[in-house]
Amino acid sequence: QAVVTQEPSLTVSPGGTVTLTCGSSTGAVTSGHYPYWFQQKPGQAPRTLIYDTSNKHSWTPARFSGSLLGGKAALTLSGAQPEDEAEYYCLLSYSGPRVFGGGTKLTVL
Amino acid sequence: EVQLVESGGGLIQPGGSLRLSCAASGFTVSSNYMSWVRQAPGKGLEWVSFIYPDGSTYYADSVKGRITVSRDNSKNTLFLQMNSLRAEDTAVYYCARDGSGGQWGQGTLVIVSS
Numbered sequence: 001q002a003v004v005t006q007e008p009s010l011t012v013s014p015g016g017t018v019t020l021t022c023g024s025s026t027g028a029v030t031s032g033h034y035p036y037w038f039q040q041k042p043g044q045a046p047r048t049l050i051y052d053t054s055n056k057h058s059w060t061p062a063r064f065s066g067s068l069l070g071g072k073a074a075l076t077l078s079g080a081q082p083e084d085e086a087e088y089y090c091l092l093s094y095s096g097p098r099v100f101g102g103g104t105k106l107t108v109l
Numbered sequence: 110e111v112q113l114v115e116s117g118g119g120l121i122q123p124g125g126s127l128r129l130s131c132a133a134s135g136f137t138v139s140s141n142y143m144s145w146v147r148q149a150p151g152k153g154l155e156w157v158s159f160i161y162p163d164g165s166t167y168y169a170d171s172v173k174g175r176i177t178v179s180r181d182n183s184k185n186t187l188f189l190q191m192n193s194l195r196a197e198d199t200a201v202y203y204c205a206r207d208g209s210g211g212q213w214g215q216g217t218l219v220i221v222s223s
Contacts, residue, residue, distance in 0.1 A: 001169075040154070045216055046203070046205075046213055047213065048213070051209065055209070089153065091156065096159070096165075098159060100153060100154045100156050101153075
């Protein structure tokens with residue numbers, strides 16, 4: 001089973017920009033991994049922010065965007081808000097089975 | 110309104126069986142890619158299982174052979190049959206709608222303990 005890696009923690013200033021990444025032990029992440037990004041706040045169910053690399057849901061704030069960057073999937077937050085402080089998880093598909101990354105704890109400070 | 114509601118969790122002894130349900134409203138389960146995801150206390154998310162609209166199923170290595178995903182189209186409900194439960198299966202279990210749907214249920218807690 002592949003291993004999906006994320007930064008354990010990142011800090012961003014209010015109004016700042018930060019990029020979270022998602023790598024795969026099998027090599028470069030491509031659109032064929034259908035990367036997903038989820039946000040989870042304490043005590044809450046996860047919420048899907050991004051699917052299939054860069055597609056947003058109606059509830060996804062415009063300041064979040066997904067892309068492929070340097071062989072990884074990336075989630076960029078531009079103009080961080082205090083309410084963006086949360087755990088962020090990526091998910092990659094491996095021709096059927098899927099694997100979550102370990103999560104990135106994002107602090108807005 | 111699109112909604113997913115899980116049920117069926119509880120306290121179960123090691124080696125026991127449990128069936129979780131995920132009742133959907135506002136969309137058709139059989140036309141969507143649906144997942145089960147779990148989260149052990151204080152831990153990250155773990156993908157468990159996936160069912161395609163064509164009925165194809167996939168499982169994480171950690172549960173393969175012990176867990177089966179299915180659906181009842183007449184009830185618009187997704188199921189997760191869990192057998193030979195172990196302490197490490199203790200977690201909140203979520204069902205989720207994939208792709209452009211994106212909804213998650215609120216989760217149901219499974220505790221495997223004697």
